Amino acid sequence: MSSSITSTPALQRNVLLAPHTTLRIGGPAAYFAEPESEEELSKLLSWAQREGIPFFIFGNGSNVIFEDAGYEGLVISMRRFRNDLIRMDLYQLQVTVSAGVSLARLVRFCQESGLAGTEFLAQIPGTVGGALVMNAGFSRHGGQRNEIGDLVHEVRALQKDGMPVTLGREDLKFSYRHSGLEKYLLLEATLKLWRRSKDQIQNEMKANHDFRKMRQDITEPNAGSIFKNPLGLSPAAGALIEKAGMKGKRVGGIQVSEQHANYFINLGNATSADLIQLIQEVQKAVFHATGITLEPEIHIAQKN
Numbered sequence: 510m511s512s513s514i515t516s517t518p519a520l521q522r523n524v525l526l527a528p529h530t531t532l533r534i535g536g537p538a539a540y541f542a543e544p545e546s547e548e549e550l551s552k553l554l555s556w557a558q559r560e561g562i563p564f565f566i567f568g569n570g571s572n573v574i575f576e577d578a579g580y581e582g583l584v585i586s587m588r589r590f591r592n593d594l595i596r597m598d599l600y601q602l603q604v605t606v607s608a609g610v611s612l613a614r615l616v617r618f619c620q621e622s623g624l625a626g627t628e629f630l631a632q633i634p635g636t637v638g639g640a641l642v643m644n645a646g647f648s649r650h651g652g653q654r655n656e657i658g659d660l661v662h663e664v665r666a667l668q669k670d671g672m673p674v675t676l677g678r679e680d681l682k683f684s685y686r687h688s689g690l691e692k693y694l695l696l697e698a699t700l701k702l703w704r705r706s707k708d709q710i711q712n713e714m715k716a717n718h719d720f721r722k723m724r725q726d727i728t729e730p731n732a733g734s735i736f737k738n739p740l741g742l743s744p745a746a747g748a749l750i751e752k753a754g755m756k757g758k759r760v761g762g763i764q765v766s767e768q769h770a771n772y773f774i775n776l777g778n779a780t781s782a783d784l785i786q787l788i789q790e791v792q793k794a795v796f797h798a799t800g801i802t803l804e805p806e807i808h809i810a811q812k813n
């Protein structure tokens with residue numbers, strides 16, 4: 510190993526990844542780091558490139574799983590990356606926020622500033638970077654889709670070779686749970702918002718909170734929806750899984766939630782092999798019952 514990496518204090522060896530994901534699945538990363546600044550991130554990338562070591566970048570791990578064998582490379586968590594950096598431009602009605610900021614923090618900041626638009630993100634347990642890659646969204650009303658991509662004015666990122674890039678609205682192609690941004694390392698985004706009273710924003714947040722509590726109040730480790738909802742007139746993924754008789758189905762330590770069939774829960778000792786097998790069994794059963802192929806929403810960490 511090159512000696513220059515010793516100047517990057519954030520680097521750790523053999524770190525178990527399971528505790529860094531909300532589903533609590535995944536073996537060790539050969540190298541693991543939680544950079545706090547762009548300088549630290551750049552040093553890590555240069556080192557990985559120089560040494561020919563693959564790397565994987567993630568946020569709060571609420572939509573990603575690592576395999577039981579772990580990751581033979583460098584895993585970079587963005588949870589500490591400038592995680593309090595939010596700048597407001599009240600004249601332009603814009604907020605510029607670091608990829609490492611939690612969605613909860615962003616929403617609180619906007620509510621306190623009387624800026625509306627982000628309320629639907631409040632209970633999504635991710636970072637801004639993860640939400641951008643996933644084009645995270647939530648709506649209480651069937652026909653309506655609130656997605657973070659609708660708010661994005663500009664994204665600042667690094668290409669995988671470390672070159673900085675700024676992507677304007679015209680460069681971005683958001684669609685349902687898709688952004689095309691996974692080929693970048695996201696640093697920050699500027700969101701376009703609008704004025705609304707703090708009380709109205711608070712009321713909207715409360716309505717979302719109450720709605721979610723009623724339907725998705727699951728206490729065991731999970732990763733939110735495992736499958737995307739099929740587009741068009743099809744019932745939601747959860748309803749299809751239920752129709753296929755897979756509610757409560759268990760493989761090893763992982764189970765389709767009895768409460769919300771599109772959530773899988775870790776009963777305590779689940780492995781990524783259990784999860785992958787359960788995903789495949791549910792896909793087969795749903796296809797057999799309905800002719801529809803469910804597409805996973807969660808990402809499995811791959812080597813770049």
Ligand SMILES: Cc1cc2nc3c(=O)[nH]c(=O)nc-3n(C[C@H](O)[C@H](O)[C@H](O)COP(=O)(O)OP(=O)(O)OC[C@H]3O[C@@H](n4cnc5c(N)ncnc54)[C@H](O)[C@@H]3O)c2cc1C
Pocket residue numbers: 531565566567568569570571572573587608632633634635636637638639640641642643644645646647690691693694695696731732733734808
């Ligand atoms: C209880 C629960 C409820 C949920 N509810 C919703 C919901 O209502 N709507 C919804 O859309 N999702 C929901 N999710 C899923 C998840 O929280 C969101 O997709 C969230 O936006 C993921 O953010 P993250 O920081 O955890 O990303 P991670 O899971 O860490 O990463 C997700 C993807 O983004 C990439 N990534 C992350 N950060 C960066 C970065 N800075 N640069 C480049 N790539 C990056 C990763 O490589 C990975 O491919 C829920 C999850 C849970 C556990």
